[in-house]
Amino acid sequence: MKTVMNIAIDGPAGAGKSTIAKRIAKEMSYIYVDTGAMYRAMAIYLLRCGITTEMAGEEKGSIAKEFVDAVSKKCKDAKITIEYRNGEQIVLLDGENVNSLLRTEEVSQMASISSTVKAVREKLVELQQELAKTTSVVMDGRDICTVVLPDAQVKVYLTASVEERARRRCNEYKEKGIEADQKQIEAEIAERDHRDMTRENSPLRQAEDAVLVDSTNMTIDEVVDAIMQLARAQE
């Protein structure tokens, strides 16, 4: 039986996890699993069910019970599956390819809020663990080292300063010809960091045995090399 090797990468929004994870998956011939895309697909499903971020009533400091109840009930019916086509992860929502809909600001906010709900996490963690059981994967997210794959052979916490992450995101937008305000992006990233790190269920944190990689002053190649060295040491 071939041995399954798993590489887990956690970190805050915009730290470059997906770029790095994709590169490593390619070099190792592993499957790249983008767990954020699953939370985003769930967010699309919930929005389509008529649940909105306003219903969470976050300005009062906590998430409204009505929102949590509605999300907990509805999320059970979401039919989210993952397929790989030419090495690319395709997220299917009830059979529909929703990849092109995942990256809007509305979906980002809904994913960040709805991923605080326990029932959402339970459902998606099961799907993620199932994928990693039989296949060697590079999986990125917020709770991969701490909850989803605590026995992964390589565990990394990839981060960068808020300013640097906002600068990178801003450049990505500009390359696509989209106007972007770096200060506003910085504020949005800080808001998501706060929510991801302070939520009750599986908050974002560095696992005790994860290696910290701070990419603020590193190039993509340098980060890939650092993680590849950790992976090769386990082969």
Ligand code: DC
């Ligand atoms: O990585 P991303 O920005 O695509 O993730 C979208 C949201 O999903 C993020 O704000 C938090 C949530 N998420 C999570 O709670 N756990 C994960 N493993 C991955 C993402």
